[in-house]
Amino acid sequence: MRALQITEYGDNSVLTIADVTLPHPTGSQVLVTVEAAALNPLDAALRSGYAQALMPLQFPATLGGDVAGVVAAVGPDVTGFSVGDRVYGNAYTLLGGSGAIAEQALVQARNLAAVPEGLSSVDAASMPVAGTTAVEAVDHNLHLQAGQKVYISGGSGAVGSAAIQVAKHLGAHVATTASGDGVDLVRGLGADEVFDHTTDDFSEHLREFDAVLDAVGGASLEKSYGILRRGGTLVTVIGELDQAAGEERGLTLVRQAAQSEEVLRELTGYLAAGVITPRVGATFPLEEAAAAFTALETRSVRGKVVISLLS
Ligand SMILES: NC(=O)c1ccc[n+]([C@@H]2O[C@H](COP(=O)([O-])OP(=O)(O)OC[C@H]3O[C@@H](n4cnc5c(N)ncnc54)[C@H](OP(=O)(O)O)[C@@H]3O)[C@@H](O)[C@H]2O)c1
Structure with a gap:
């Protein structure tokens, strides 16, 4: 073969x-x-x-x-x-x-x-890879609840778009970034606040968020600490964490490197139910x-x- x-x-x-x-x-x-x-x-x-x-x-x-x-x-x-x-x-x-x-x-x-x-x-x-990453982050590391505010960077990407769909399904308020035709894409997924990262800086607009899912890293991740409320949670699937910034604000920080095995079955449920397209x-x-x-x-x-x- x-x-x-x-x-x-x-x-x-x-x-x-x-x-x-x-x-x-x-x-x-x-x-x-x-x-x-x-x-x-x-x-x-x-x-x-x-x-x-x-x-x-x-x-x-x-x-x-x-x-x-x-x-x-x-x-x-x-x-x-x-x-x-x-x-x-x-x-x-x-x-x-x-x-x-x-x-x-x-x-x-x-x-x-x-x-x-x-x-x-x-x-x-x-x-599998993008979907399980999103489900692990939203359900198991952020423990996102209805009514909470989450910022998802890279919302137009594979991980980000799956995460937006799960977060909206759970009843969260979602802010995200995208560029070009990705802006319309994330709006179509139900994102409540959308920032074009080529022309706007999300960190100048968002405050007191409960959760961040970082799928971009770099400068985008660095700016994410400041939008979280004390006690909030930040999960990155790509960047290096700044422990000092997290301690200063009393944040829970998670560097998600791999997904647990049962998450593939949870993803299957979301796909079967039409939550994730x-x-x-x-x-x-x-x-x-x-x-x-x-x-x-x-x-x-x-x-x-x-x-x-x-x-
Ligand atoms: N830890 C893990 O287990 C795990 C698993 C899967 C993926 N990952 C990592 O997660 C990241 C995302 O994966 P993916 O499959 O979703 O990638 P993808 O489909 O290529 O999406 C990338 C996203 O990043 C955005 N982006 C690119 N440059 C940006 C910038 N300078 N500022 C803000 N946003 C920017 C893009 O937005 P626009 O195109 O709209 O500009 C797009 O939404 C990758 O780095 C990947 O390696 C990690």
Whole structure:
């Protein structure tokens, strides 16, 4: 079967489509016939080597985490999945998978869930990483309640847009940032206050917020401490925390680096109920994986970039 692999770090020139044979699943592995795999910012960081200090790859490495497809075989310890089930989840090699961007992938059963009824494989593949990140942050780290005020940076992105939808579902007041056509997008998701980060500074307008979900980092994160009320909570999924700024204001600070396993099932509930709607920007065949990475890195596509393995 064909797989998108690299044997060294670099730009898109290191991407190759290799012929790979996967072993029969053992233990709690599930062999998935991949129908779609989505790209995340992490995939470009893994390919380039930017993330290698924290997340070194073993070469040859099959890229990709977000995956959707059909169960082809299960290991002896797998319960809850059978051959023919439609599944989606996370096939990152860092999480014990074999990599998503391939015609077949081995995935740990704990990193898989049933595709919600009516969701296409392309839509399902677009959700696991960004969706679980948003659900973990809003439900488990911010513990957001109805009537609370939350600021979500990068609301037009994959994590931010899922977080806005969950926060509005919970009855929170949502302020967010976006630019260009992202401004209309986040308004359409129900955001109550929208700031174009290219022309306006959210921190000059927001005060006494209960919660912040930072999906941008850098200067945006630095300005977020000052908008929180004493005792508020700040979660970042990308930036470095300023503990002194947090202590000064009595904040709870969380650097969210990974998601707990049950969150994929919670995401499935939100997708099944229509609380979170997938947003796919472009689909590429495996042969055009380099173009897919370019679309991701140049941010030329609004919405998720998905590689379809269905011919
Ligand atoms: N910790 C984890 O487990 C985890 C999991 C998933 C993702 N992440 C990280 O979370 C971040 C967001 O991921 P994603 O998949 O949502 O990315 P994405 O879809 O590319 O979204 C990026 C967002 O950032 C906004 N943005 C870009 N530059 C900005 C700036 N200078 N000021 C304010 N906003 C800016 C964009 O807004 P406009 O395009 O509208 O300008 C967009 O909304 C990435 O850094 C990713 O690596 C972490």
